[in-house]
Amino acid sequence: xxxxxxxxxxxxxxxxxxxxxxxxxxxxxxxxxxxxxxxxxxxxxxxxxxxxxxxxxxxxxxxxxxxxxxxxxxxxxxxxxxxxxxxxxxxxxxxxxxxxxxxxxxxxxxxxxxxx
DNA sequence: CGTATGATTGTTTCT
DNA sequence: AGAAACAATCATACG
Numbered sequence: 427x428x429x430x431x432x433x434x435x436x437x438x439x440x441x442x443x444x445x446x447x448x449x450x451x452x453x454x455x456x457x458x459x460x461x462x463x464x465x466x467x468x469x470x471x472x473x474x475x476x477x478x479x480x481x482x483x484x485x486x487x488x489x490x491x492x493x494x495x496x497x498x499x500x501x502x503x504x505x506x507x508x509x510x511x512x513x514x515x516x517x518x519x520x521x522x523x524x525x526x527x528x529x530x531x532x533x534x535x536x537x538x539x540x541x542x
Numbered sequence: 543c544g545t546a547t548g549a550t551t552g553t554t555t556c557t
Numbered sequence: 558a559g560a561a562a563c564a565a566t567c568a569t570a571c572g
Contacts, residue, residue: 457549457550459549459550459551460549460550460551461550461551462550462551462552463550463551463552465551465552465553466551466552466553467552468552469552469553469554470552470553472553473552473553473554476553476554477554483554483555484554484555484556485553485554485555485556486554486555487554487555488553488554488555489553489554489555492553492554511551514551518550
């Protein structure tokens with residue numbers, strides 16, 4: 427069995443599942459955005475199917491159906507999505523690498539900035 | 543070392 | 558343009 431980094435960690439997540447804190451406001455000026463989640467890839471492929479079988483379903487309906495099916499999928503079914511997520515992760519990794527690297531540098535350049 | 547958190551990602555539909 | 562259900566994530570920061 428793989429190590430679950432102390433399952434206790436995840437447990438907490440379930441505890442918090444009670445509330446749905448909306449992401450808002452950023453912290454870092456260039457926040458190296460995080461990799462997409464398997465759900466994102468899954469939705470990209472399913473979104474069309476959901477609507478295909480639920481042309482009448484609206485936002486809430488589809489969203490719920492989407493998640494419901496997602497959980498119905500087998501590990502192997504999510505695998506492809508998760509793999510994509512893992513792939514994107516590498517991308518995000520590089521992002522942070524740069525963010526972390528330039529962070530200390532000052533060189534100056536100046537340039538950069540936040541906003542453009 | 544282990545933990546908790548926070549931030550983020552993409553879809554859909556609506557006004 | 559943004560909002561919110563739906564789900565995963567998972568990298569980071571901190572003592």
